[in-house]
Amino acid sequence: EHTFVGRERHLKTLRDTFQKSRTSVVAAHVHGRSGSGKSALVQHFLDHSESETGEPCLIFRGRCREQESVPYKSIEGVVDELATWLAELSLSQQRELVPDDAYALAKVAPIFRRVQWIAERFALAKAIEDLAELRQRGFRAFGELLHRLSKRHHIILSIDDLQWGDIDGLEMLRAALARDGLHILLLVTYRDEYSSSPALNALPSLQAAVVDISVGPLDPEESHELLTRLLPGQTVAVNSFKELIDQAEGNPYFLEELARHVRNGHALPQARTTGLDEILWSRIGALARPELEV
Numbered sequence: 001e002h003t004f005v006g007r008e009r010h011l012k013t014l015r016d017t018f019q020k021s022r023t024s025v026v027a028a029h030v031h032g033r034s035g036s037g038k039s040a041l042v043q044h045f046l047d048h049s050e051s052e053t054g055e056p057c058l059i060f061r062g063r064c065r066e067q068e069s070v071p072y073k074s075i076e077g078v079v080d081e082l083a084t085w086l087a088e089l090s091l092s093q094q095r096e097l098v099p100d101d102a103y104a105l106a107k108v109a110p111i112f113r114r115v116q117w118i119a120e121r122f123a124l125a126k127a128i129e130d131l132a133e134l135r136q137r138g139f140r141a142f143g144e145l146l147h148r149l150s151k152r153h154h155i156i157l158s159i160d161d162l163q164w165g166d167i168d169g170l171e172m173l174r175a176a177l178a179r180d181g182l183h184i185l186l187l188v189t190y191r192d193e194y195s196s197s198p199a200l201n202a203l204p205s206l207q208a209a210v211v212d213i214s215v216g217p218l219d220p221e222e223s224h225e226l227l228t229r230l231l232p233g234q235t236v237a238v239n240s241f242k243e244l245i246d247q248a249e250g251n252p253y254f255l256e257e258l259a260r261h262v263r264n265g266h267a268l269p270q271a272r273t274t275g276l277d278e279i280l281w282s283r284i285g286a287l288a289r290p291e292l293e294v
Helices: 008-020 038-047 049-053 073-087 091-097 102-108 110-114 116-124 131-150 167-177 220-230 242-248 252-263 276-286
Strands: 025-032 058-063 155-160 184-191 209-214
Touching: 008 025, 008 038, 008 049, 008 184, 008 209, 025 038, 038 049, 038 155, 038 184, 058 073, 073 110, 073 155, 073 167, 091 116, 091 131, 102 110, 102 116, 102 131, 110 116, 131 155, 131 167, 167 184, 220 242, 220 252, 242 252
Parallel strands: 025 184, 025 209, 058 155, 155 184
Antiparallel strands: none
């Protein structure tokens, strides 16, 4: 779990964006360079959603992973959490929320078969041979499900590291969000270094109102506060770390590595003799190497 400091302006923007989502679909694009703290920002907002938004929210989170290859990868995590949540409801509650053609959704996303009412419908459903029709019915059922949920709850869908998402997953999300009457906050995070990725190029197809939230470096005072909180009991002065903080350029990940370096028993680094590169290489070198097979 990341230690969180600062970002008051960004949190205010997220709160304002949530208010806009009370009447429509709004997407917050939270982006920055690797290690800038964009995921930590969204995680903090979601973990404290009730105090941040002033009301309870129903939150479904997902994350795209670079080496993972699964169908509808962009929203696979969100779909998994939604299906798990539905499966825990009573059968009567499931009937109220799940649309009649949810059997098609269960064929597109098999995890929905864990939901008892959907499983019963799926078992009785006639086979749909036209795969394109099946796909569109499943997408529409997903949109109808979100619509019924958003009439009862304030919904937040969160997708982390979307730069590693896929086109099919975004197409499923696009079709679902096109359902009239939805009011949902969609939070997506991505790395600026991957601006040419297919998933990010497909983002405009969602046709949602967009709020752009660029996450830059922490300022020196925030960097000092982060180090102080990461090193409780240590005497950490801004002047002592000035050069190292400058090298980290306000990047929370690099600052956390500085703190880890000290917590692991190393002396407080001297800015003139020990640079951030050396600390990072020291950390890499400390990792266990796999034994070679002979």
